[in-house]
Amino acid sequence: MKKRASWSFAALALGTSLSALADYKLNLQTPVTKLGEEVYDLHTFLLVICSVIFVVVFGAMFYSIFKHRKAAGHKAANFHESTTVEIVWTIIPALILVAMAWPATKVIIAQKDTRGADMTIKVTGYQWKWGYDYLDEGISFHSRLATPQEQYENYEGQKPVRNADYMLEVDNPVVVPVGKRVRLLLTANDVIHSWWVPAFAVKQDAIPGYIRDTWFKAEKEGVYRGQCVELCGKDHGFMPIVVNVVSQEKYDAWVGEQKKLMAANQDDPNKVWTLPEMVARGQKVYDSNCAICHQANGKGQGAFPALDGSKMVVGPKADQVHLLLKGKGAMPAWEKTLSDTEIAAAITFTRNSWGNKTGELIQPAEIKAARSM
């Protein structure tokens, strides 16, 4: 079945003299879920039917074009309707469509049946990264593009050496055990995103304020890559998805590691920080959350204002705290995404970096107070 699909594609490709490129990927990615295989085969089935219709329809048309030319001396016939023919070519396509819709219906029902999950992961779309919460294990992390900026920002004509998985690599991949039915609960923090891993044949929009679900069961260990597929703003093209499908043992080990890591990273919300500590912590928060728009040098870019010398940043700190918590226009609300410590650190960092020298230190407790206002 799969072989046939690539052949029919090669045949179509010939039509536009692309046959020389036949080595390149011409078809759907190799599925690693049962549902993915069914979708793959369904697509092949549709392709074969369309190819047959293509041959019949285009065959008739081009036969006519070559035979029934005035230049070939053909005289026009005088018929202009035939009820029989018209009924036939209404009924036959209708029957073909039934033949297509029947197997598709079964696949759709299976796609939509999210019962019987072995584990559940909540997926949250952010501008522009993915957040994952393993609801059974209590593990949470964010997953961002890992391709370094100098590999894709080539405005000066740079020709960088690119990673093998350029644009499709992340800092923290999702890890799931092989052969387990994984239910995904999807939502978003700001705008609509869409979570897609082609090898699983899973695509589900993540809608802010609502929860949608879908599921997959990967049958083969490996690393599977996908991307956000719903336009979500500036860096829509830069929020890939990576899923590592591993053995149960490796998965258990990974879970243990993650739990330790999370405990180590936990900020004590009551800690009182010193200025250098807070600026250092804030640098990290800034780099991973803010620099994407406001730039590492604080100069901003396009619609995104500069923070260096900004009235908002060097002005009264309550305004800046409010802006970070609640957002405004293109500026996201960070109150749900970042902890008190992280927001305090980011604000402290921006008020004491580049040309901004306020010397002010914001403590997590102040953010906590602002939240409850």
Add this chain to the structure above:
Amino acid sequence: MTTTVHTPDHAHGDDHHDHHPHGLTRWLAATNHKDIGTLYMWFAFIMFLTGGVMALCIRAELFSPGLQFVRPELFNQFTTLHGLIMVFGAIMPAFTGLANWMIPLMIGAPDMAFARMNNWSFWLLPPAALLLMISFAVPGGAAAAGWTLYAPLSTQMGMGMDLTIFAIHIMGISSIMGAINIITTILNMRAPGMTMMKMPMFVWTSLITAYLLIAVMPVLAGAVTMVLTDRHFGTSFFNAAGGGDPVLYQHIFWFFGHPEVYIMALPAFGVVSQVIPTFARKTLFGYHSMVYATSSIAILSFMVWAHHMYSVGMPVTAQLFFMYATTLIAVPTGVKVFNWIATMWKGSMTFETPMLFAIGFVCLFTMGGFSGVVLSIAAVDIQLHDTYYVVAHFHYVLVAGALFSLFAAVYYWLPKWTGFMYSETRGKIHFWWSMIAFNVTFFPMHFLGLAGMPRRIPDYAVQFTEFNALASVGAFAFGIAQIYFLFAVLLPTIRGGAGPAPAKPWEGGNTLEWEVPSPAPFHTWEQPPSRELVDKLAAQQQLH
């Protein structure tokens, strides 16, 4: 495009009324359907080139991996405005222009029903286009939420979004007024003896399209108005935190959006149904079933909107309902394609440029239909939704569908409009050049989509490099072909082209527009065509 130069042998019985304002007033105060049609066509062509330049900026950026020319936010502005401009600025006004020019000529009416409203519906368009262009210069730039303007992304944008919303309101008013004019003209001003079932197919499809426009443009206006009030007046239609639902926007938008697809496709069907019989020298096969197929497509188009939303997570019953309804559309669409082929069958065909574009339309539209069938199957669409496969699909039906049929129409009626024949050789060069470049651009996109490249991304994984480079080369070639059309075909024809055109340049033409001189005088059919003439032409078309 109209010219007021008349040679004596072109003299027409009604010609002595041929006085009208000259210079700028002629165009600003135009109430003549031909002048307004001409304005529409030129406006559409300018917008087509503008939207085309944006497409080329997109393709230049996508020529190779990495960001070389445009920042991601500007990239998104280009994809958004490219879509909006091509849909609302190029294709829709072009068909309204055609309808303005041709419907009165084809039904034997002296002008459109509401001449002054006609003027207004055109002159609303340039300000709307201006708003869209200005939006690039405002803080935050133009709208960047895609032409679909999905909330809540569209509630985040800067002032460019407000300008876009305003522009859509204005263009919507223009479309509705144009539609009212078309419906009134067709229903009330047909020549004696021309019953509904004796109208040329282009008139039929324009009539049905006009009804679709009146039905759905207010829906779009409602959707973008809700975005506007969400943005500025504290409502929460699409904001869950205030009790709204972002998906509501998509339901409303696509309730407009899917009929909109047919608003762009049905008049194209009409043009092709005029051109193919003319050059096959054989009457249209299955006129009645064409009318019924067009009507059923129009009705079905209101019941399939959520097939654009298979991945939002609808209940399984909704997923299935919309899949079944969508596959149904393939039946009347198939009937149309079969009818065109049966029209060619055993004809006596010649292949002048209009016929080439019409056959090109049938070929490529059918290809777009195949990918449409694949996409209609919800289970498979889950893999293809929002990928380049969809980009390939809708460019096959819109560029090859609407645009190629528009070119067929322009070549077909250019002799009537200008009074001169275009250069057949150059027309053919334009066709083959466009045809090849189009396929080089968009065919590889099927592969990109299948292999997993999402749409609307400014940069991509390296395995997509080759097909993207190929598509970019094709796109530039396609763009140059249209510049060739302007300078080597259109402008030379207006200046005299390959010589004066006879009243009926095409042997097989048997509709009323070929009964007036070329170029069509400023006023035509002030006396309606005689009953005998109408009956004679209907008999030639085997309509009864």
